[in-house]
Amino acid sequence: MDIKKLVLAVIIGGVTTTAVAVDKNAVRTQAKMMHGPIPATMPGAEMDTPALIDLGERLYFETALSADGSQSCNTCHRIDGGRGGVDNEATSLGVKGSRGDRNSPSVWNAGFHVAQFWDGRAADLAAQAKGPILNPVEMAVPDEKTAVNNLKEEGYETLFAEVFKGEAEPLTYDNVAKAIGAFERTLITVDRFDKFLAGDDSAMTETELKGYQTFVQSGCASCHNGALFGGSMYMKMGLINAYENTHDLGRFAVTNNPADKYVFKVPSLRNITKTAPYFHDGAVAGLDEAVAQMAWMQLGRKLSDQEVSEIVAFLGALEDTHTITVKYLNSGAEVGQ
Amino acid sequence: MDIKKLVLAVIIGGVTTTAVAVDKNAVRTQAKMMHGPIPATMPGAEMDTPALIDLGERLYFETALSADGSQSCNTCHRIDGGRGGVDNEATSLGVKGSRGDRNSPSVWNAGFHVAQFWDGRAADLAAQAKGPILNPVEMAVPDEKTAVNNLKEEGYETLFAEVFKGEAEPLTYDNVAKAIGAFERTLITVDRFDKFLAGDDSAMTETELKGYQTFVQSGCASCHNGALFGGSMYMKMGLINAYENTHDLGRFAVTNNPADKYVFKVPSLRNITKTAPYFHDGAVAGLDEAVAQMAWMQLGRKLSDQEVSEIVAFLGALEDTHTITVKYLNSGAEVGQ
Numbered sequence: 073m074d075i076k077k078l079v080l081a082v083i084i085g086g087v088t089t090t091a092v093a094v095d096k097n098a099v100r101t102q103a104k105m106m107h108g109p110i111p112a113t114m115p116g117a118e119m120d121t122p123a124l125i126d127l128g129e130r131l132y133f134e135t136a137l138s139a140d141g142s143q144s145c146n147t148c149h150r151i152d153g154g155r156g157g158v159d160n161e162a163t164s165l166g167v168k169g170s171r172g173d174r175n176s177p178s179v180w181n182a183g184f185h186v187a188q189f190w191d192g193r194a195a196d197l198a199a200q201a202k203g204p205i206l207n208p209v210e211m212a213v214p215d216e217k218t219a220v221n222n223l224k225e226e227g228y229e230t231l232f233a234e235v236f237k238g239e240a241e242p243l244t245y246d247n248v249a250k251a252i253g254a255f256e257r258t259l260i261t262v263d264r265f266d267k268f269l270a271g272d273d274s275a276m277t278e279t280e281l282k283g284y285q286t287f288v289q290s291g292c293a294s295c296h297n298g299a300l301f302g303g304s305m306y307m308k309m310g311l312i313n314a315y316e317n318t319h320d321l322g323r324f325a326v327t328n329n330p331a332d333k334y335v336f337k338v339p340s341l342r343n344i345t346k347t348a349p350y351f352h353d354g355a356v357a358g359l360d361e362a363v364a365q366m367a368w369m370q371l372g373r374k375l376s377d378q379e380v381s382e383i384v385a386f387l388g389a390l391e392d393t394h395t396i397t398v399k400y401l402n403s404g405a406e407v408g409q
Numbered sequence: 410m411d412i413k414k415l416v417l418a419v420i421i422g423g424v425t426t427t428a429v430a431v432d433k434n435a436v437r438t439q440a441k442m443m444h445g446p447i448p449a450t451m452p453g454a455e456m457d458t459p460a461l462i463d464l465g466e467r468l469y470f471e472t473a474l475s476a477d478g479s480q481s482c483n484t485c486h487r488i489d490g491g492r493g494g495v496d497n498e499a500t501s502l503g504v505k506g507s508r509g510d511r512n513s514p515s516v517w518n519a520g521f522h523v524a525q526f527w528d529g530r531a532a533d534l535a536a537q538a539k540g541p542i543l544n545p546v547e548m549a550v551p552d553e554k555t556a557v558n559n560l561k562e563e564g565y566e567t568l569f570a571e572v573f574k575g576e577a578e579p580l581t582y583d584n585v586a587k588a589i590g591a592f593e594r595t596l597i598t599v600d601r602f603d604k605f606l607a608g609d610d611s612a613m614t615e616t617e618l619k620g621y622q623t624f625v626q627s628g629c630a631s632c633h634n635g636a637l638f639g640g641s642m643y644m645k646m647g648l649i650n651a652y653e654n655t656h657d658l659g660r661f662a663v664t665n666n667p668a669d670k671y672v673f674k675v676p677s678l679r680n681i682t683k684t685a686p687y688f689h690d691g692a693v694a695g696l697d698e699a700v701a702q703m704a705w706m707q708l709g710r711k712l713s714d715q716e717v718s719e720i721v722a723f724l725g726a727l728e729d730t731h732t733i734t735v736k737y738l739n740s741g742a743e744v745g746q
Contacts (some may be wrong), residue, residue: 095649098709102648104668106631285649289710294443294630311439312432312622331441372435373626 094281096273103284108299109266110342113257114183116196120254123235128255130231131248133400136222138211140167145201145252148210149179151259152398156180156346162354166209173320175354178347180392181340183257185303190336190352191323192306197253202245216245223248261343261392268389276389283386286379291371301341301390308335309352312372317353345391359384431618433610440621445636446603447679450594451520453533457591460572465592467568468585470737473559475548477504482538482589485547486516488596489735493517493683499691503546510657512691515684517729518677520594522640527673527689528660529643534590539582553582560585598680598729605726613726620723623716628708638678638727645672646689649709654690682728696721 131137132145148164149157157178163171174190182188188200204210205219213219220243223232229243235251236242265284267275276284287293296302306323309315315334323332336352349355350362364380367373375383468474469482485501486494494515500508511527519525525537541547542556550556557580560569566580572588573579602621604612613621624630633639643660646652652671660669673689686692687699700717704710712720 098649101645105645105648105672285709288631289628289708291626291628291630293628294625294634297631308438308442311442312435335442371626372622 094278094285096281099281099284100269100271102288103265104269106288106293107297107301109269110181110260110299111184112260114260116183116253117257120257121235124251124254125258126255127231127235128251128253130400131223131252132255133398134223134226136226137205137213137219137248138167139213143167143211145179145204146401148176148204151179151396152401154346154392154395156343156392157182157259158347160348162349164210166207167212168209170209172207172209174352175349177339178343179256180259180261181300181303181342182259183253184300185337185340186305187337190339191326192337193326197256198246198249201249201252201256219248220245262394263342263390263392265389277385279382279385280389281386283382283384284389286382287386290367290373290375290379290383292367292383295338295370296341302338303340305338306332306335307338307370308333309369310334311370313369315351315369317355320353322352341387342390343392344387359387363387431615431622433618436618436621437606437608439625440602441606443625443630444634444638446606447518447597447636448521449597451597453520453590454594457594458572461588461591462595463592464568464572465588465590467737468560468589469592470735471560471563473563474542474550474556474585475504476550480504480548482516482541483738485513485541488516488733489738491683491732493680493729494519494596495684497685499686501547503544504549505546507546509544509546511689512686514676515680516593517596517598518637518640518679519596520590521637522674522677523642524674527676528663529674530663534593535583535586538586538589538593556585557582596733599731600679600727600729602726614722616719616722617726618723620719620721621726623719624723627704627710627712627716627720629704629720632675632707633678639675640677642675643669643672644675644707645670646706647671648707650706652688652706654692657690659689678724679727680729681724696724700724 132151135141135144137144138147143166146152148159148161150159151157157180158176162175163173164176165171177190182200183197186192188194188197189203194200194203202216205213206215213222223229223243232242232247236247239247264275264280268281287296293301295305295307298304309322318334321333323335323337324330326332344350345359348359349357350359351365356362356365360380363383364375367375367380469488472478472481474481475484480503483489485496485498487496488494494517495513499512500510501513502508514527519537520534523529525531525534526540531537531540539553542550543552550559560580569579569584573584576584601612601617605618624633630638632642632644635641646659655671658670660672660674661667663669681687682696685696686694687696688702693699693702697717700720701712704712704717
């Protein structure tokens with residue numbers, strides 16, 4: 073055994089428990105192979121020009137993309153103020169005062185996901201961006217043409233003409249979505265887990281590293297896999313023990329396949345500490361409770377309080393540590409929300 | 410909680426252990442989503458004609474493809490006699506009396522793997538088939554031309570001309586490999602786990618189903634994932650606790666990347682009960698020992714004897730239950746080996 077490991081054998085009620093001080097190099101190798109760092113750029117970003125990204129950023133905060141001028145993308149997926157790309161509401165309030173059924177997913181790292189929305193019904197960021205603007209319980213613009221006209225009234229035509237040079241009709245709904253997607257591809261978190269992977273032993277505490285191992289050893293990594301710790305596959309919510317909310321049929325609504333009932337995209341755990349409340353319906357307020365419920369529902373496993381607290385400690389190392397400067401926040405009505 | 414579950418709360422040394430009778434429908438849903446059945450056909454099989462497959466089967470047993478006429482593909486990857494597509498040797502004996510460093514992997518289901526060989530150095534079955542024939546410690550034919558000439562002497566020219574109709578030179582080394590690959594694409598196991606997935610409650614015992622859950626809950630499914638329970642990715646052998654055999658550098662020899670030292674393809678666990686001894690060097694004779702060592706090396710986890718025995722029970726449900734008729738076995742010198 074590695075000399076760096078301190079072995080403490082404790083006899084508890086006839087069961088031998090072995091507490092091993094964490095071998096940081098071993099965990100680093102494990103973590104690099106099992107999960108790995110977040111890639112430096114998102115798929116498709118190679119086509120994004122600075123001008124397109126800047127237009128997308130402006131549109132991300134553009135309240136003219138809602139029926140009454142009160143909401144922008146940022147209203148529900150907040151990137152200002154160090155929020156985790158969400159509004160921290162169980163479900164979000166639309167312009168007409170009603171709420172949808174699902175918790176707003178974070179926009180951070182979203183472009184790395186296999187598909188968009190909880191049920192994967194949009195293939196990419198641009199396809200996703202087209203949804204909420206027209207959704208009657210969200211931004212509630214009646215149709216694409218109205219959305220485009222609203223932007224024309226705000227004087228966007230020149231800007232679109234510059235960015236989509238040579239196109240016969242630069243200001244289209246497709247191009248709005250394209251620009252928003254380009255901006256969203258710049259939203260990549262930076263965290264201590266990746267610093268640790270890069271070789272910085274001080275980036276994570278012993279407890280957090282132990283928590284990573286508990287996370288893997290408990291079976292969590294079967295679904296929360298890859299660099300995002302999720303976002304790569306679909307899974308039934310309540311796989312072993314049913315989830316209490318049986319109202320939302322998940323991906324079944326997209327595929328019409330009975331096997332997809334209660335199936336949702338496995339959410340990424342990067343920056344999860346910032347995105348409470350949890351689950352597709354936002355029903356769980358605390359991360360401890362979310363971890364314990366997940367282990368029970370998905371793995372049929374009752375985690376001890378100690379295991380839950382180790383895993384939650386580890387998840388803290390996935391919290392975004394960088395801040396961004398938000399240029400266009402003050403241009404829209406969502407300020408002060 | 411599901412009424413079918415019998416909950417027994419047992420207090421052991423202050424720790425509450427909950428024994429739950431297995432909910433078969435819940436485990437079926439879990440198993441279908443996490444692993445799923447083996448696909449009915451292998452990638453590339455749609456191009457394989459019956460004549461090509463039959464030629465491949467003949468070549469699979471053809472001892473003229475070894476330097477001294479003593480060995481065929483089947484010598485090390487035995488599909489006769491209900492063996493699991495291996496020779497059950499730690500490492501295999503070549504025609505010149507020497508042994509390689511690695512355990513012969515099973516030919517069953519091989520075409521579903523992400524790549525071939527323990528280190529993934531061959532992209533597909535045909536590329537793999539070209540290796541051992543010319544490997545000096547295996548079949549040891551000096552070069553491709555000699556292999557082709559050996560087959561000409563055995564009268565294969567007419568057969569190749571029929572199968573590769575229209576080609577200027579039908580009997581080539583490439584076509585030999587192509588035919589062997591086509592035959593190997595027919596080698597797909599049938600097991601009780603897949604019967605259970607298909608709806609047969611009696612196909613697996615309670616212990617085996619419990620074992621499947623223990624397998625997932627212990628973190629094994631992080632690497633042994635997908636329909637093959639492996640074969641889809643590469644992983645370092647000795648991820649947390651080093652493997653004692655440090656001689657074989659694994660995939661490093663293929664990529665020359667230091668991060669690939671001791672990295673091997675994760676083996677499939679389908680039919681694993683038939684393919685002892687275990688690990689890339691065949692160092693471990695028993696499945697119990699292999700499971701315990703894997704949990705310790707890859708997950709840093711000391712499984713209890715009970716957990717090991719549950720997991721091994723589950724692996725029994727992955728054992729191939731069908732038999733094939735071997736047409737060409739008696740045509741070669743390996744008979745009676």
